Amino acid sequence: MSLIFRLFKKYIFIVFLIYSSSFAMAIENEFHAVDVAGKQRMFTQRMLKDYSMIGMNNSFGNPSKDLKEIIALFEDHLESLNKYTKSKKIKEKIKKTKKVWIPIKKVLQDKPDKGHVAKLQESLDELLSLSNEITNLFAKETGEKSGEIVDMSGRQRMLSQRMASLYMLKVWGVNDKEFKEKMNSAMTLFKNSLETLQKSKLNTDEINNLLDEVAKSFTFFEIMNKSDTAFIPALIYKKSNDILHNMDKVTKCYVDVTKKKK
Numbered sequence: 001m002s003l004i005f006r007l008f009k010k011y012i013f014i015v016f017l018i019y020s021s022s023f024a025m026a027i028e029n030e031f032h033a034v035d036v037a038g039k040q041r042m043f044t045q046r047m048l049k050d051y052s053m054i055g056m057n058n059s060f061g062n063p064s065k066d067l068k069e070i071i072a073l074f075e076d077h078l079e080s081l082n083k084y085t086k087s088k089k090i091k092e093k094i095k096k097t098k099k100v101w102i103p104i105k106k107v108l109q110d111k112p113d114k115g116h117v118a119k120l121q122e123s124l125d126e127l128l129s130l131s132n133e134i135t136n137l138f139a140k141e142t143g144e145k146s147g148e149i150v151d152m153s154g155r156q157r158m159l160s161q162r163m164a165s166l167y168m169l170k171v172w173g174v175n176d177k178e179f180k181e182k183m184n185s186a187m188t189l190f191k192n193s194l195e196t197l198q199k200s201k202l203n204t205d206e207i208n209n210l211l212d213e214v215a216k217s218f219t220f221f222e223i224m225n226k227s228d229t230a231f232i233p234a235l236i237y238k239k240s241n242d243i244l245h246n247m248d249k250v251t252k253c254y255v256d257v258t259k260k261k262k
Contacts, residue, residue, distance in 0.1 A: 038151060047071070048124050053237065183225060
């Protein structure tokens with residue numbers, strides 16, 4: 001009976017993989033591909049943020065549920081990108097990403113352990129780097145300046161989660177000697193990119209209004225970075241998600257604008 005049960009479980013798993021692959025999100029065009037690939041960068045940092053929140057037993061925003069959803073989305077998007085691209089170079093990068101992802105997923109699905117978080121952060125940064133390379137390759141395929149703007153806008157989503165995850169680790173008590181350097185680097189890139197986006201000729205009134213809201217939310221991180229006061233994790237979680245949601249809207253707006261221009 002146990003052998004039959006094991007075979008049945010294996011069958012169900014294979015069917016699930018086929019089903020998941022068949023229903024992966026459809027990518028509409030090259031600019032949409034840049035958006036989807038860029039979102040993968042954000043997922044790497046959001047997973048670390050959720051992992052830290054769970055490790056601190058902080059349930060604000062339901063990080064346990066969010067982490068499960070993001071793990072599933074990361075895999076779905078990876079499959080979608082692999083199906084869409086005809087580039088051998090991108091397919092090779094995706095194959096490498098899948099290999100790096102397997103052990104990361106296992107750690108993320110286990111109970112959070114502060115002793116494992118340094119290695120997890122290192123692995124997620126490697127995953128971030130690969131995801132960034134894939135996004136850049138898709139952006140180059142567009143052959144247009146607007147592809148770079150979609151890429152930059154999408155990267156802001158990642159930076160919002162990176163700033164939050166770095167601070168979450170600090171609050172959790174994880175000693176990272178490079179914390180200040182990483183935080184300053186993320187904030188400088190975010191600020192410079194925001195200024196570039198605000199000057200883009202692709203901007204509509206909606207985009208400009210959303211970018212103004214992002215600038216206001218970013219002020220919180222600037223204050224936090226200069227202060228010695230310990231900020232509440234729930235507040236950081238909320239502010240980072242405010243930026244994330246607005247930048248996600250901005251990125252989708254840029255994708256729509258490029259569609260109309262073609």
